Amino acid sequence: MAAKQRHCYDYPHPAVTTDVVLFTIRQQTLSVLLIQRANHPFQGMWALPGGFLEIDEDLETCAKRELMEETGITGVYLEQLYTFGNPQRDPRERIISVTYFALSQSDSLSPKASSDAAQAAWFPINELPALAFDHREIVQLARRRLLSKLSYSTIVFQMLPPQFTLSQLQSVYEILLNENLDKRNFRKGILARNIIEETGDYTRSGNHRPAKIYRVVNPSQVEIIK
Amino acid sequence: MAAKQRHCYDYPHPAVTTDVVLFTIRQQTLSVLLIQRANHPFQGMWALPGGFLEIDEDLETCAKRELMEETGITGVYLEQLYTFGNPQRDPRERIISVTYFALSQSDSLSPKASSDAAQAAWFPINELPALAFDHREIVQLARRRLLSKLSYSTIVFQMLPPQFTLSQLQSVYEILLNENLDKRNFRKGILARNIIEETGDYTRSGNHRPAKIYRVVNPSQVEIIK
DNA sequence: TTGGTTAGTGTACCAAATACACATTTTGTT
DNA sequence: AACAAAATGTGTATTTGGTACACTAACCAA
Numbered sequence A, B: 001m002a003a004k005q006r007h008c009y010d011y012p013h014p015a016v017t018t019d020v021v022l023f024t025i026r027q028q029t030l031s032v033l034l035i036q037r038a039n040h041p042f043q044g045m046w047a048l049p050g051g052f053l054e055i056d057e058d059l060e061t062c063a064k065r066e067l068m069e070e071t072g073i074t075g076v077y078l079e080q081l082y083t084f085g086n087p088q089r090d091p092r093e094r095i096i097s098v099t100y101f102a103l104s105q106s107d108s109l110s111p112k113a114s115s116d117a118a119q120a121a122w123f124p125i126n127e128l129p130a131l132a133f134d135h136r137e138i139v140q141l142a143r144r145r146l147l148s149k150l151s152y153s154t155i156v157f158q159m160l161p162p163q164f165t166l167s168q169l170q171s172v173y174e175i176l177l178n179e180n181l182d183k184r185n186f187r188k189g190i191l192a193r194n195i196i197e198e199t200g201d202y203t204r205s206g207n208h209r210p211a212k213i214y215r216v217v218n219p220s221q222v223e224i225i226k
Numbered sequence C: 001t002t003g004g005t006t007a008g009t010g011t012a013c014c015a016a017a018t019a020c021a022c023a024t025t026t027t028g029t030t
Numbered sequence D: 001a002a003c004a005a006a007a008t009g010t011g012t013a014t015t016t017g018g019t020a021c022a023c024t025a026a027c028c029a030a
Helices: A059-071 A135-150 A155-159 A166-177 A183-192 A219-223 B059-071 B135-150 B155-159 B166-177 B183-192 B219-223
Strands: A007-009 A015-026 A029-037 A050-052 A078-084 A095-103 A117-124 A196-202 A212-216 B007-009 B015-026 B029-037 B050-052 B078-084 B095-103 B117-124 B196-202 B212-216
Touching: A015 A059, A015 A117, A015 A135, A015 A155, A015 A166, A029 A059, A029 A166, A050 A059, A059 A078, A059 A095, A078 A135, A078 B078, A095 A135, A095 A155, A095 B095, A135 A155, A135 A166, A155 A166, A166 A183, A166 A212, B015 B059, B015 B117, B015 B135, B015 B155, B015 B166, B029 B059, B029 B166, B050 B059, B059 B078, B059 B095, B078 B135, B095 B135, B095 B155, B135 B155, B135 B166, B155 B166, B166 B183, B166 B212
Parallel strands: A015 A095, B015 B095
Antiparallel strands: A007 B007, A015 A029, A015 A050, A029 A117, A078 A095, A196 A212, B015 B029, B015 B050, B029 B117, B078 B095, B196 B212
């Protein structure tokens, strides 16, 4: 951390970081990935994964790299959320943070600790610990964005495996919306959108009737923004 | 421009700028405010108003200040659009640009030139000149955002004077959506939203029936984001 | 074979959006 | 004074989308 201050400019430059709000559903609860900070400031406190932008690195690449370095997680689709730049948001120096949000399947990720982060863990969105910096505000904004995108995007499928049943899909919606949905209307609505199709297979688990297995018609569209 | 390079850091820092896409409707056409660059790079080329963030300045304050300095325009409501950070987007150094978009009333603004900008002028969105940097991409993103916010926000009233007729309002919608709307359905729809009310006054112009004058019920809500 | 558990299905009702045409009020002209 | 020109203002029927609502089907275990 004690470099030689070789990087000089005519005018003062802020630092730029990226931070990632990664959501998943665990135990029927919307949860967020946090890391425990290994360094000052806010050492020991929980925070969003993220870190400083390298000078030749794309913003999104930075977000993915920091996520990988701090939690071991890769392969999630990131979407830019907002850029926070309050002059007092970091006690060290002026920092502009470009934030991203992402969704992941619940069982595909077991976050691990690393050098920059003492540990990484999932927290239910309604049981967040005190967060470093303005990260609570960032999480809340991400949550609002997630909810508002539910109705007109296909991001929800990022929280599901490639093959799923309608009951699983409905469960995700119910958890995110925090309300119960009617099964018949839900099925009618989701099928009318023509974004999923039957695989022809059935689940073979549990002491009950097997469920049809569905998949997304065009998986590449799952990432479409806006 | 030849300062003493007194601002030094352990690690390289990108520069941060803000850019503003300001829309208005002029001569029945959606138009964008551009400035002609007075300095290198892209000297003489048209670009979005914007400039470097000062070290203790809020991002939005920076955007407003640059808009004022380069075009003389004040008092518009800015909304953050997106942050662009491609490592090659500026030939001078690594620059992160936090972009904003805004709407204004057509007749309230006569942009003027200033030191940083040779001149400022409105351009119809479909007749843009070649733009500096990645500014064309920024404009297109802003346009998409504007259109998608039309249906669920009240931003459209930022393009109108405080008092207006339903015909004026419908005309703005028709220009933005680029399609003709049914007068009866438009009125029914807009009145059902309970965001505008009659003032009780009538226009007194033209050789035709006077029109009722309306206003926004709660002007402070016109700026609401989402 | 019976009970438990989850999957799967249709119709009636209500609300919102759409399609569509003519009378009203003013100004200016004859 | 009557009329033409121009833009304002208004209602109904239809279609579409969303909502409310209850029972049968398939499998497993006892």
